Amino acid sequence: MSSTAAEVPEALHGPGTRAPYFEDFEVGQRFTGPERVFSAAVVAAFAEVSGDEHPLHTEHGHSADGRPLVHGPLGLSGFFGWHHRLGLSTHVEAAFDTRWQYLAPLYVGDAVTYEMTVTRCRRTSALTNGVIGRHVVVRNQHGTVVQEGQTSALVTARAAVDDHESRLGRAFPTVAWGRRLAERLNEAPAFTEATGTWDGTIGLRFDLDQLLFRVYRGRVIDCGPRTPDGPAFTLGAPDVVWTELITGPANDFTQRAMKDQFTVHGNAYEYLRLTRAIISLVDEARVLAGSPAPRKGN
Known part of the structure; x- marks a missing residue:
């Protein structure tokens, strides 16, 4: 809006x-x-x-x-x-x-x-x-x-x-939002295929707050502010960048990443390896937020 x-x-x-x-x-x-x-x-x-x-x-x-x-x-x-x-x-x-x-x-x-x-x-x-x-x-x-x-x-x-439930779709980066997103990711073919052989943790940083997704062979098995081994990498950006990405007219993550709107800390190789998974994660976050769905073929 x-x-x-x-x-x-x-x-x-x-x-x-x-x-x-x-x-x-x-x-x-x-x-x-x-x-x-x-x-x-x-x-x-x-x-x-x-x-x-x-x-x-x-x-x-x-x-x-x-x-x-x-x-x-x-x-x-x-x-x-x-x-x-x-x-x-x-x-x-x-x-x-x-x-x-x-x-x-x-x-x-x-x-x-x-x-x-x-x-x-x-x-x-x-x-x-x-x-x-x-x-x-x-x-x-x-x-x-x-x-x-x-x-x-x-x-x-x-x-x-x-009104927690009605606002949950845009309540990032709360743990409740992350767990609801994890449910969607576990049913998203693009995400499960991209992480099907992977065992590790993806970190997302929203301004000063971090949310971790523990992934094991195509499924998110835990979500929270910390995990025992920490993230393989953390993808971070200011709140406004995440807000525009998740609630805007399209999933333009790739374009924003090329403009250096995001930072990556940790294993950059694993981040590049999981780029498809990140794009799928954004797609599902956008659906959860009630934003326009991706066009077929994207």
């Missing part, structure tokens, strides 16, 4: 509210909105509030026309303002676990757009709220990615219900 700024008020309304609750978010959702211009007045106000009144921000910068440099953290602060203006913050109880990268400079007068992708949705054990993982990309008026980061929010739930 993809939502734009214009669609947010309609797509995420709950009964009697104009703001989304936890239940209204889903892994794979993407939000965008109108651009935000960092004017001289905005930058001056941020300089005063933060106390960082260095001349680079208030008088002159290193741009071709000498425009002052926008404070990097203003880009991050602008995200939370953007989030609020879209009506996404009404039921946020807390924000935490924010990691941010400053990739290119912003100058006074630049216009930025924010793009937010939901990468995780996990209801808490209390059932009254849930944690939403978000990946954010900030682009300037030229389309250049100037900042990028991840941040999570605790969001109030509309009702205290256990």
Whole structure:
């Protein structure tokens, strides 16, 4: 599901509210909105509030026309303002676990757009709220990615219900999701054939979390965060890459791997040997997530 700024008020309304609750978010959702211009007045106000009144921000910068440099953290602060203006913050109880990268400079007068992708949705054990993982990309008026980061929010739930089963298809990388995926892999001819003579463990790393699949001659016999002997190799990527791969329009794992969006740690030979198995694993994960099925012949 993809939502734009214009669609947010309609797509995420709950009964009697104009703001989304936890239940209204889903892994794979993407939000965008109108651009935000960092004017001289905005930058001056941020300089005063933060106390960082260095001349680079208030008088002159290193741009071709000498425009002052926008404070990097203003880009991050602008995200939370953007989030609020879209009506996404009404039921946020807390924000935490924010990691941010400053990739290119912003100058006074630049216009930025924010793009937010939901990468995780996990209801808490209390059932009254849930944690939403978000990946954010900030682009300037030229389309250049100037900042990028991840941040999570605790969001109030509309009702205290256990929706674990209905959300399981996109609950990666939980153990419950892995075990449901393992059931599918054991019935998938492409996977069982590719691993029919193999005895070892495949590791998948989603950002900082790892999930291991113990495989013995065509069957996944165990799944969890660790195994006695460890993985033969671990295939890793940021949450947003896995989210796009599993919930996007097609299984483009090969193209993403060629663009170095994934890293491999461990036995690279075993990874190459099991490439077909990995592609099948992604196919089954996509079916589990309710994404478009692979076309025949792929």
